[in-house]
Amino acid sequence: MPKVRIQVTPAAAVTYMECVSDVADAQQANFASITEAHLDDVYRYLLYMTANPSTAEDLTSETFERALARWTRFDARRGNARTWLCQIARSAALDHFRSEERRRRRELNVATREGATAVEIELPDEYGPVLRQALRTLTAADREVIALRIVLELDAQTAARVLGTSPSACTTRLNRALAKLEKKVRPRLVA
Amino acid sequence: MSPDLATALRAETPTAPSGLRERVAIVAATPPRRRRSIAPRRWLLLVAPAAAAASVAVAVIVGLMSSSAPPGQVAQPPTPPGVMEQTPAPKARARLRAPVPVTSVGSKQEFRPATPAPSATRAQNVNATLRLLVDDNNDLSGTTQQALRTTRRLGGYVVAVDYGTPDTSEGAASLRLRIPVSRFQAAVVRFSALGQILAQQTQITDVQQRLDELTRQIRRAKGDKTKIAALRRERIRIGRRAAYATVALDLTTHEPAKEAAPPSRLDRAVSDAARVLTAELAIGAYALIVASPLLILLAAAFVGSRAYRRYADQRLLERA
Numbered sequence: 001m002p003k004v005r006i007q008v009t010p011a012a013a014v015t016y017m018e019c020v021s022d023v024a025d026a027q028q029a030n031f032a033s034i035t036e037a038h039l040d041d042v043y044r045y046l047l048y049m050t051a052n053p054s055t056a057e058d059l060t061s062e063t064f065e066r067a068l069a070r071w072t073r074f075d076a077r078r079g080n081a082r083t084w085l086c087q088i089a090r091s092a093a094l095d096h097f098r099s100e101e102r103r104r105r106r107e108l109n110v111a112t113r114e115g116a117t118a119v120e121i122e123l124p125d126e127y128g129p130v131l132r133q134a135l136r137t138l139t140a141a142d143r144e145v146i147a148l149r150i151v152l153e154l155d156a157q158t159a160a161r162v163l164g165t166s167p168s169a170c171t172t173r174l175n176r177a178l179a180k181l182e183k184k185v186r187p188r189l190v191a
Numbered sequence: 192m193s194p195d196l197a198t199a200l201r202a203e204t205p206t207a208p209s210g211l212r213e214r215v216a217i218v219a220a221t222p223p224r225r226r227r228s229i230a231p232r233r234w235l236l237l238v239a240p241a242a243a244a245a246s247v248a249v250a251v252i253v254g255l256m257s258s259s260a261p262p263g264q265v266a267q268p269p270t271p272p273g274v275m276e277q278t279p280a281p282k283a284r285a286r287l288r289a290p291v292p293v294t295s296v297g298s299k300q301e302f303r304p305a306t307p308a309p310s311a312t313r314a315q316n317v318n319a320t321l322r323l324l325v326d327d328n329n330d331l332s333g334t335t336q337q338a339l340r341t342t343r344r345l346g347g348y349v350v351a352v353d354y355g356t357p358d359t360s361e362g363a364a365s366l367r368l369r370i371p372v373s374r375f376q377a378a379v380v381r382f383s384a385l386g387q388i389l390a391q392q393t394q395i396t397d398v399q400q401r402l403d404e405l406t407r408q409i410r411r412a413k414g415d416k417t418k419i420a421a422l423r424r425e426r427i428r429i430g431r432r433a434a435y436a437t438v439a440l441d442l443t444t445h446e447p448a449k450e451a452a453p454p455s456r457l458d459r460a461v462s463d464a465a466r467v468l469t470a471e472l473a474i475g476a477y478a479l480i481v482a483s484p485l486l487i488l489l490a491a492a493f494v495g496s497r498a499y500r501r502y503a504d505q506r507l508l509e510r511a
Binding site: 031032035036039040042043044047048049053057060061064065068094097098100101124126127128129130131134139140141144146150151164165178181182185 | 197507
């Protein structure tokens with residue numbers, strides 16, 4: 001078998017490095033553009049899930065950090081960037097809830113002994129009455145499905161994929177959550 | 192759902208604050224870390240073809256190595272001491288239908304070196320087996336009669352004949368003949384000329400030592416008439432038996448299946464490679480069968496843990 005010798009000249013090596021650098025730059029630019037396009041969606045989703053603006057901000061930042069770490073594994077053929085970011089955001093939120101529950105459990109005994117009451121989170125004044133009611137009265141599970149289907153306007157299939165459930169279960173959960181919310185805010189809307 | 196509710200929810204939901212935008216912009220500006228790890232699915236995509244290629248390579252190498260060695264020879268059973276056997280080589284199985292002059296018994300022309308000659312000076316038990324192929328039932332009948340005539344002409348006698356033609360196209364005859372040892376070679380030559388030799392075996396066992404021993408015992412046993420008589424009877428019996436050779440002549444019209452030509456090196460390589468591949472597949476299937484309960488348990492545990500995790504997450508969100 002004839003041997004083929006490939007000689008790499010310094011100029012060619014530089015060109016190759018430039019190519020690699022260009023690809024990295026393109027990936028970076030792509031990620032930056034996706035971040036800009038979907039930042040509001042991720043924040044809104046996390047705001048609904050946590051019902052806490054500052055926690056939502058922290059989790060949004062963490063979501064994008066995680067997304068950047070996994071960016072090379074993102075495959076647009078398997079789902080769009082918004083769904084992918086929502087899945088990462090959900091994972092971050094669940095981690096947050098788990099750690100919060102552990103912390104709350106630890107502090108529960110102390111709070112019970114000292115007779116402390118649960119501190120209600122202060123929501124910004126600019127939040128509307130419907131949003132306030134939704135964040136205060138609904139569970140995180142209800143808020144999550146409302147955020148995905150109503151606020152982010154994802155279809156049932158995509159929302160179910162984020163939730164890890166079936167589309168019919170997702171729709172059932174949404175109807176139940178909306179009925180609960182409507183019962184609370186109907187008088188205000190009528191007024 | 193009320194459309195007002197949905198509209199209100201969309202309208203009232205705020206966008207990300209500017210502080211968060213700046214934080215995320217900093218994150219987005221950070222160059223991504225290059226991960227060297229390979230995802231499990233990609234590992235599977237790499238490992239599965241690599242394992243298949245390795246097993247095929249092993250099979251090919253084993254096939255090539257074994258095909259380069261000469262084909263194994265069939266082990267022959269050891270011949271007992273004092274016994275001389277001869278079985279014709281495949282080449283000797285040529286059709287020997289050439290007419291043999293019956294009248295010139297014992298002539299040099301008939302001498303076939305392929306048949307070992309019994310000793311003219313020592314007593315020997317000679318046994319021969321000859322299997323011949325004849326054309327058809329008519330030929331079988333004629334050949335059988337010819338063999339019987341030849342036996343009588345050579346001074347021998349027929350011990351047993353088993354002749355049968357169960358079918359019009361097939362038949363067989365089995366003759367057990369006793370031929371004087373001095374005419375043994377001539378008999379074999381003539382019988383060989385009756386048909387195509389399929390198999391031939393000659394066995395010669397020396398009994399001269401036993402006869403000499405009996406003679407010595409008779410000389411030593413002076414006066415003991417009973418013992419001498421017994422020893423003499425034994426010597427006569429052995430001597431009579433050694434005087435005649437036993438020839439088992441089998442005639443048949445059924446041609447045996449021809450032996451397949453020895454496979455070429457390529458054929459052997461392919462055959463051995465296929466054998467190794469089959470063995471590998473069998474081992475793989477066996478391992479799969481043995482490991483399948485464990486795999487099913489692992490799969491069930493995996494599915495169960497995922498379902499439980501989803502359930503736990505849902506409960507967590509409902510409490511939050």
